[in-house]
Amino acid sequence: MSAPSSGQPELPFPSEFPWDNRIARNYLASYVWNASAGVGVILFAVSMDTVFCSLTCNLCALFEIAQSQMKRFRGVTLSETQTNLRNILILYQKSLEMSLTLNRLLRPLINMQFLLASLHLCVLSYQLSEKLANLEVLHYAAFTSSVLTLSVR
Secondary structure, eight states: OOOOTTSOOOOSSOOOOSSOTTSHHHHHHHHHHHHHIIIIIHHHHHHHHHHHHHHHHHHHHHHHHHHHHHHHOOOSSHHHHHHHHHHHHHHHHHHHHHHHHHHHHHHHHHHHHHHHHHHHHHHHHHHHHHSTTSTTHHHHHHHHHHHHHHHHO
């Protein structure tokens, strides 16, 4: 770690904090925050979105299968028609149950992702306000837009 000309220890991302980073404890907190923000926000958002999207796509496929079977089922006899209809409704019911389970299980994780992204945006806004006159504002503007892009999806 090389120290810049101001005597401040170097961080993974150029940052300003409302405390003195020359104190080891403050520097460690700043370093951990920077490193975890850089990796954690993006990694968590991408992994959660990937899991949620893949599970949602599979559930949509099950609903489409049930819809397709409903459109093309024909029974020769009344009992065959009832059996086909019962199987389609069971598939539809299980798909609804899986949707409710997915919603129940992922809701806390999605809320946590929203909370962490909001906290991260607050810190980035503070960084932007501190660096407004410097050229580093472009770095923070690009990073803020990437966090917003990941959060909006």
